[in-house]
Amino acid sequence: MGAKQIWYSSDENVGNGYMEITEVRENAFVAMDMGFDQNNNRDFTDEGEEEPTASFILEETEGGTKVTWTFDITGVSGFEKMMVVGLEMFLGPPYEEGLAALKERVENRPNFKADISLQEVAAITYAGMAVTTSHDPDEIAQAMGDTYGQIMAAITQSGATMGEGYPLAVTTEYSETSIGMICGIPVTEESTIDSEVVTIRQSPEGAALRAIHYGSYNNLEATHEEINQYAGYYGYEITGMPWEVYVTDPSMEADTTKWITEVYYPVN
Incomplete structure (x- = not known):
């Protein structure tokens, strides 16, 4: 209104x-x-x-x-x-x-399977580390697992305080052969990190389309395609790279059908 x-x-x-x-x-x-x-x-x-x-x-x-x-x-x-x-x-x-x-x-409206909505997103302070991997799901899982392990080690060694929220990954580049991203774990705003590869960063903020993905990470590409289709249908302009928030911890929930991932795209 x-x-x-x-x-x-x-x-x-x-x-x-x-x-x-x-x-x-x-x-x-x-x-x-x-x-x-x-x-x-x-x-x-x-x-x-x-x-x-x-x-x-x-x-x-x-x-x-x-x-x-x-x-x-x-x-x-x-x-x-x-x-x-x-x-x-x-x-x-x-x-x-x-x-x-x-x-x-x-x-003629497409049948969107994902729950997609426009959100006003606040920035999150996080400890992040860059990683580049191929599109192979197993390689992505291995690379991200290793990266989150290094981030947690840096947080612990630096005495930083964990913040509210869930692990995230902000896409920095995307090509036919590789994906570049910043993997992150939320920390408090006053936290500092003593590391050459792990740094304090801010997640994107402002207007964004959010899609809630249920299930295995292997099917995330379909949700990305759907949110792009949604943006086109409703006239949103995508203004930057997407990021993902991993609400469910796979180490705590073995059933992949119960995994929840939030996918965000900044828009005008």
Whole structure:
């Protein structure tokens, strides 16, 4: 709610205007305020003039959903009433085209298996170490296991304090033959590390798409592909490399179907 779109156009059939979402009831209703710049001065606040509103009304029907797109205006009097009567002829065709486009988009939505959502992510302080490996799952597991072991040893030897959160891996490079990453273990902000290869770092922060992956690490590539597809479908721009957070400790849970991994991609 509160999302707003403003447009300016020299085309007299388009003009200047705005739409702002003012109410949302999930899977039921969306209401919008609208404004039009009649004098081409980019001012949408003409005093004493009622601005129109629009809404999408969703009704569950047998085998689908009925969508009604409304255009409402109040405070109309005199000759303006005759103008309103002709609105259906003017608005009808573009409304029908818009509803048809909405129907096509919804019905062609990919079937996303992962639980994907937009998150505002806070930075995490962690002790990290760089590692590069091939795409072979066994080699990745071996390399990451060895790297986390060295990080834990450095944390212990330095007297650093473990922080809240789970082990993570931030991708730094990706090619057809190799993957570069920074493996990390959270520590407190005031921690220091006495090591040439393990350093204190900050994880990415800000807006990110998060996918929750259930199961073996061997299937993580499919979740990465799905989150990229999700970003494309919903118009998100991926702005950097992904990172993974390993919620489940494999040494504490042998059943891979119970493993949980969070996959993040920074976006605009």
